[in-house]
Amino acid sequence: MNLELQHARSRLMFVFLLVCIGMAGLLARLYYWQVLQANQLSQLANDEHIQNQIVNAPRGLIYDSQGHILATNVVRDDVYIEPIQFFVDHPDDSDAALAGLVHTLHEVLPTLAEDRLSRDFKSGLQTLRIAGPIDPAQSARLRELHLPDIFLEPRTWRIYPGGDLAAQVLGFVQNGTTGVYGIEGAENQLLAGKPGTLTAETDLNGNPLTVGPSSAQPAVNGASLTLTIDSTIQYIAQSALADTVRQLKAQGGTVVVLNARTGAVVAMAGMPTFDPNHYSSYYKQMGCLGSESVYFNPALMCAYEPGSMMKSVTMAAALDQGLITPDTAFDDPGIIAFKDGTPPVTNWDNLGYGHETMTQVLEHSANVGAAYVAHDILGPGRYYPYLRRFGFGQLTGINDGPEEPGTYRTPGSPGWTPSDLTRQAFGQSILATPLQVAIAYQAIANGGVMMRPYLIAAINNNGQITTTKPQVERRVISARAATLLTQMLVSAANYNQNATFPGYSIAVKTGTATTQGISAYLTEASMAGFLPASHPRFVILVKLDRPQAHGDIFGGVAAGPLWRTIAQQLMWHYGIAPDQQSSTQSRDMGR
Amino acid sequence: MGPVALCITSVILIGLMAVLYLSQQGQALAANQQLQQIHTQQAILERQNQDLLDTVAYEQSPAYIADNAKKLGLVPADPKTVQMLVVPHLRPIPHNQQNMQP
Numbered sequence: 001m002n003l004e005l006q007h008a009r010s011r012l013m014f015v016f017l018l019v020c021i022g023m024a025g026l027l028a029r030l031y032y033w034q035v036l037q038a039n040q041l042s043q044l045a046n047d048e049h050i051q052n053q054i055v056n057a058p059r060g061l062i063y064d065s066q067g068h069i070l071a072t073n074v075v076r077d078d079v080y081i082e083p084i085q086f087f088v089d090h091p092d093d094s095d096a097a098l099a100g101l102v103h104t105l106h107e108v109l110p111t112l113a114e115d116r117l118s119r120d121f122k123s124g125l126q127t128l129r130i131a132g133p134i135d136p137a138q139s140a141r142l143r144e145l146h147l148p149d150i151f152l153e154p155r156t157w158r159i160y161p162g163g164d165l166a167a168q169v170l171g172f173v174q175n176g177t178t179g180v181y182g183i184e185g186a187e188n189q190l191l192a193g194k195p196g197t198l199t200a201e202t203d204l205n206g207n208p209l210t211v212g213p214s215s216a217q218p219a220v221n222g223a224s225l226t227l228t229i230d231s232t233i234q235y236i237a238q239s240a241l242a243d244t245v246r247q248l249k250a251q252g253g254t255v256v257v258l259n260a261r262t263g264a265v266v267a268m269a270g271m272p273t274f275d276p277n278h279y280s281s282y283y284k285q286m287g288c289l290g291s292e293s294v295y296f297n298p299a300l301m302c303a304y305e306p307g308s309m310m311k312s313v314t315m316a317a318a319l320d321q322g323l324i325t326p327d328t329a330f331d332d333p334g335i336i337a338f339k340d341g342t343p344p345v346t347n348w349d350n351l352g353y354g355h356e357t358m359t360q361v362l363e364h365s366a367n368v369g370a371a372y373v374a375h376d377i378l379g380p381g382r383y384y385p386y387l388r389r390f391g392f393g394q395l396t397g398i399n400d401g402p403e404e405p406g407t408y409r410t411p412g413s414p415g416w417t418p419s420d421l422t423r424q425a426f427g428q429s430i431l432a433t434p435l436q437v438a439i440a441y442q443a444i445a446n447g448g449v450m451m452r453p454y455l456i457a458a459i460n461n462n463g464q465i466t467t468t469k470p471q472v473e474r475r476v477i478s479a480r481a482a483t484l485l486t487q488m489l490v491s492a493a494n495y496n497q498n499a500t501f502p503g504y505s506i507a508v509k510t511g512t513a514t515t516q517g518i519s520a521y522l523t524e525a526s527m528a529g530f531l532p533a534s535h536p537r538f539v540i541l542v543k544l545d546r547p548q549a550h551g552d553i554f555g556g557v558a559a560g561p562l563w564r565t566i567a568q569q570l571m572w573h574y575g576i577a578p579d580q581q582s583s584t585q586s587r588d589m590g591r
Numbered sequence: 592m593g594p595v596a597l598c599i600t601s602v603i604l605i606g607l608m609a610v611l612y613l614s615q616q617g618q619a620l621a622a623n624q625q626l627q628q629i630h631t632q633q634a635i636l637e638r639q640n641q642d643l644l645d646t647v648a649y650e651q652s653p654a655y656i657a658d659n660a661k662k663l664g665l666v667p668a669d670p671k672t673v674q675m676l677v678v679p680h681l682r683p684i685p686h687n688q689q690n691m692q693p
Contacts, residue, residue, distance in 0.1 A: 068651050068652070161651075
């Protein structure tokens with residue numbers, strides 16, 4: 001072979017070998033990336049293109065008994081800026097651009113000062129939240145302007161359109177997700193629902209693609225609750241309570257209104273209260289005479305000495321056992337001493353009423369008479385079972401968050417003495433919550449049958465509706481004893497005239513309690529009762545904590561007008577016909 | 592068919608299939624974009640609906656009604672001025688008949 005041809009062939013072979021080596025190298029690299037690194041690269045690709053999104057479940061709404069919304073959800077935007085990106089986008093004219101942008105932002109969000117906005121843009125952060133939640137109008141304006149380096153992030157907020165209406169019953173939602181206090185806290189799991197998930201390939205903007213693999217777990221919407229609360233009566237109770245607390249310079253107060261037949265809570269108000277739309281502003285405020293946070297429902301948490309309202313329970317126990325009648329009489333010299341050495345008891349006004357019937361004991365609110373019945377007629381063995389039957393010292397079981405059971409000493413308790421018995425007869429030496437006292441009067445109003453109090457009338461769980469049926473707790477006293485006691489309470493109401501008003505018979509008892517170790521002028525003035533007495537529809541309890549003004553510190557004069565205001569409004573609102581004729585206020589038609 | 596013609600035909604067929612596939616993918620993606628726009632619109636309408644519900648609830652609240660009643664010059668009823676009319680033997684209309692025409 002020719003030498004040049006051989007050289008040419010050698011060069012060709014050399015180039016061919018180089019190409020083969022190159023191809024082998026490429027194949028090896030390909031093998032490395034496509035086979036050895038396949039899993040890692042697939043994972044990176046999936047992380048980039050496949051997103052696992054959490055689908056939030058909308059929180060259930062809360063309605064009142066008339067279907068008006070008490071708690072709902074709205075979406076509001078938070079405003080974010082991208083400080084670093086801004087200076088990347090404006091390397092040369094950042095000052096002028098910043099001034100313009102800040103000025104425009106300030107016009108849309110006037111609460112944000114321009115110098116503060118400038119400082120925020122110079123913060124050197126990737127993103128910074130500058131405002132939120134903002135109004136829908138402000139959101140729309142910002143969207144129209146298409147401002148660079150600014151974006152809106154939607155967030156769901158819990159809103160209470162009624163403001164502070166039934167705030168302590170409802171509670172509030174923290175951070176948009178977790179219910180605390182009240183119904184929001186007690187029924188958080190039911191209201192919150194269950195979030196879902198969506199796993200799918202996404203496009204460049206992060207939107208899930210309909211093509212390609214995807215899997216979804218749908219969200220389960222939160223259940224909606226309908227409460228037994230009537231917004232109108234709740235508002236009336238809250239407003240009247242607030243006015244009374246202000247006028248009498250009291251430290252606080254509570255109102256409870258129950259349906260006498262079913263135990264449904266029609267209204268439950270406390271002062272001081274808070275606005276759940278701005279709950280964080282109230283975190284330092286205290287209620288229950290400074291012992292509990294204002295967020296707690298005082299009707300369930302503020303146990304107090306009920307005072308003379310307990311005389312009804314004492315009389316109920318004795319009537320039910322046939323040991324007294326309304327006309328059973330005894331001699332009241334203003335003080336009673338006991339043969340077993342129990343400390344004597346005096347009447348609150350230090351007066352002696354002489355020959356006094358049991359009905360008159362309630363009319364005069366005589367401590368001597370109550371102590372006599374408890375100590376000399378009932379005795380511990382026949383008295384304490386009735387305290388238990390009336391629900392004292394036990395939780396009511398109402399579903400509205402934490403609750404105090406109240407307490408009292410019994411013969412089995414350490415330190416009990418017969419003095420406890422005589423004092424408990426007129427409401428000292430026993431702690432009870434306003435709701436406990438209210439349901440005791442509900443039992444009397446309902447012919448001796450105590451109903452379990454409840455706040456939730458119905459639950460709508462994604463179309464499945466569950467309605468609460470009124471539940472009988474137990475028979476506390478006989479129907480006859482309840483009737484006799486009602487007559488005594490009507491007589492007491494008419495005798496004192498603190499809460500009576502034309503057209504309706506009412507059965508009420510006042511209470512004025514003082515706390516040992518604290519001035520006798522610092523009282524808990526209260527009144528509990530029901531109306532119309534002939535066919536009770538509603539039970540009302542009002543309590544004022546340490547009223548001061550005008551010397552109105554006693555249950556009748558302090559709490560009576562408030563009780564009457566709420567009672568009148570109840571009768572008008574529900575169109576309940578008068579059960580009494582009054583010659584001055586009514587006209588008889590058709591005669 | 593000669594080998595060259597076969598190659599060319601195969602390439603053309605493969606190309607056509609690729610174009611068809613890409614076209615379908617493109618349509619799916621366009622539909623996806625549309626769907627996203629509809630979802631966005633739905634989210635906006637849901638927000639507006641929630642805002643309206645909130646507005647209705649606020650304006651139905653007793654505090655709002657009382658405030659506006661005061662602005663209109665209305666005052667709470669004075670119990671002393673209320674007259675009760677007692678009509679003997681008057682029976683209330685049952686609740687389920689209250690909307691019936693006479």
